[in-house]
Amino acid sequence: MTSASADEYVLDTPTVRAFIADVRAAIARAASAEAACDAIRPRFAALLDDPDWLASEYRRDAPESGMGGGIGQWLLFRAADRSLTLFSLVVPAGAQTPVHDHLAWGLVGLYRGTQDEEIYAPAPGGDGGGLELRERRALAPGDFYALLPPRDDIHRVRTTSPETSVSIHLLTNDTGCVWRHAYEPESGAVRPFRSGWVNVACEEDPPERPRRGFGGVTG
Numbered sequence: 148m149t150s151a152s153a154d155e156y157v158l159d160t161p162t163v164r165a166f167i168a169d170v171r172a173a174i175a176r177a178a179s180a181e182a183a184c185d186a187i188r189p190r191f192a193a194l195l196d197d198p199d200w201l202a203s204e205y206r207r208d209a210p211e212s213g214m215g216g217g218i219g220q221w222l223l224f225r226a227a228d229r230s231l232t233l234f235s236l237v238v239p240a241g242a243q244t245p246v247h248d249h250l251a252w253g254l255v256g257l258y259r260g261t262q263d264e265e266i267y268a269p270a271p272g273g274d275g276g277g278l279e280l281r282e283r284r285a286l287a288p289g290d291f292y293a294l295l296p297p298r299d300d301i302h303r304v305r306t307t308s309p310e311t312s313v314s315i316h317l318l319t320n321d322t323g324c325v326w327r328h329a330y331e332p333e334s335g336a337v338r339p340f341r342s343g344w345v346n347v348a349c350e351e352d353p354p355e356r357p358r359r360g361f362g363g364v365t366g
Contacts, residue, residue: 157346158223162200166190167224167233170317174231180252180319184293187254187317195256195289195315201235206259206313208239209345216242220323222344229321234344236304236314238262243305246278246330247340249294253318256291260312267301267332277335294318301330324349 156163169190177183194200201223209219217239224233235258238244246267263285267278278301285307294300306312316322323344328337343349 152227154227155222155225155347157221157225158202158205160200162194162197163224163233166194167231170231181293181295184252184254184295188291191254191256191291191315191317192289195258195291201258201313201315205235206237206311208237208311211345218242218244219345220342222323222347225321225347229324230319232316232318232320232322234316234318234322236316237311238304238306238314239311240306240309244303246301246303246332248296248300248328248330249318249320249322250296250300250325250327251318251320251322252293252295253316254291254293255314255316255318257286257288258313258315259288260306260308260310261288262286262312262314263305263307265303265305266299267303267330270335278330278332280332291315323347 154167156167170187173186173190174183177186205221205223207219208217209221210217219235219237221235221237222232223235224231226232240260246265263283265280266282266284268281270277270279292299304312304314323342326339326341329340330337341349
């Protein structure tokens, strides 16, 4: 079991520690999630622009993970109270995530490769009417955006580059271990999922128990 009594710097480097310290200071000063994201933007942009800070082991796909499609979600930092995580999401060429939510605010940016992102919203009328595609955008290295639920929280990403894409996520929950939702946009069907971390077990699971995934889809 992983102790929740202390911060976890899985990637423990001066760059990560300085970044997290700056993020915490910005959050403490901000009057809202949106203001905090705005304050963090310059430091997040610098992190995406730094070619050396992310070790190669956190840039690789994970055929052995429970997420399917070779998609790997690598924890880099987790706060002791689980209120903040920094992680890399690695999606092989030709693979895509399902439509899913995050249940947290924060910043997401592309570090390597290229991606298409589809952002969804409940269809007019709701009540099982499914989701509608609200926006589609192409992402290149250095591009990033704020997640501010409920406005931007439901999306799907697909790697469009010949090489694996790597995105960096700074979110305000223990994203790999909280139960979230995966969606079927056409039918409106929703199912719970927990993505897990490739490199760290969730506390209530013994290490040998398979981590639940969101069934990454290829094609």
